[in-house]
Amino acid sequence: MPFAIILNINILIIMQETPKALRLQIGLFGRTNVGKSSFLNCIANQNISIVSDIAGTTTDVVEKSMELLPFGPVTFLDTAGLDDNSVLAEARINKTKKIFNRADIIVLICEADKWGENEEYVRIQSENLKIPLIIIINKIDINPPSEAFLKKIRLFSSALITASFIDLENAENLRNDFKKALIENSPKDYFSSNLLGDLLPSGSLAVFVIPIDLEAPKGRLILPQVQAIRDVLDNDSAVVVVKEKEYAEMLSRLNQAPNLVVCDSQVIARVVADTPENVKLTSFSILFSRLKGDLEEFIKGAIAIEKLQAGDKILVAEACTHHAIQDDIGRVKIPRWLLQYTGVALNIETFAGHDYPDNLEDYKLVIHCGGCMINRKEMMSRLRQCKLANVPITNYGICISVLQGVLRRALSPFPELYELYMK
């Protein structure tokens, strides 16, 4: 059997715990001792189970992942108190401030009649970055808020909860109030994702071409591939999964052309060569750059490849610190293909992790990885930082399609975007 109809037990295993990038990210802010821990304990008490509690280093924000029913999987990003004066405070507070780039929603805990520069900082950041804000006034058993204070806070956010998180008798009501506020205020695009649905009408057939090479993890598929398979099933369609070597033969055995072929970017030239011109084809990376980022912006950014000159600085940005292998795509393959395509020696740097280097404006182009480990909020923030620094940004899938001369075919499901590139 040269190919496998999908259903792999590993897929089921790795989907049991929702990956971090698919969880709602909740930034939790408040002064030291305002009751953030009591709040988390209260929320974690019933109807939810803590599936992980990752304490980072002393300067890291602590991530707490939970199943918050009926809402779904969430991760609280528990930040340092912005008023923390301890020795490690500066490093922690710097990390705390970066949470605004990751959080889908902000929860700010304060006390009645105490609204100072720390609370104001969180409010203004939320407002400027358009992040929904839930404000919780805690400790109302010992310090009830005045009418004037409540009136002022309601001007900042309609999502206001008054609470005493040590009042265990009332804990169920507080949990319900919080879940209701979460459902009402979470960003709309968190609930609706369009990976493949608009490209595959119900009853369609897709073919996924997935190389099993050194980069493939042993015994399983990677997250974007699993997500794409699940999306096909959610859209009442079918998918055949095959490696690039068996693809051409498998295609010849199908009694109808597939509605869509999706492949790993690294084999796109070969897959294009094996695919009839009338069959739509793209890469996982391009689909995910549409889902998580802004495909149009990434395509505009790719135009900069044509203008690169000897010595130009290029940033290859990776959103996580994965273990690089010998023939790594970001460190080896893309630099090699860039040299072949441009014919000039470029100054290519790689930077991995949640941040960019501080000198972003020094680069002529940012080539970003697929960002499978980060959420849409963080990817959009990374696009925004490039815009502010006036640096074009593209992603691996689009860059590779340009370098391999197959962009038109790789954008065949989105012909208007290819027109944009050619203008």
Ligand code: SF4
């Ligand atoms: S695509 Fe980016 S975020 Fe995903 S594993 Fe690779 S480097 Fe990490």
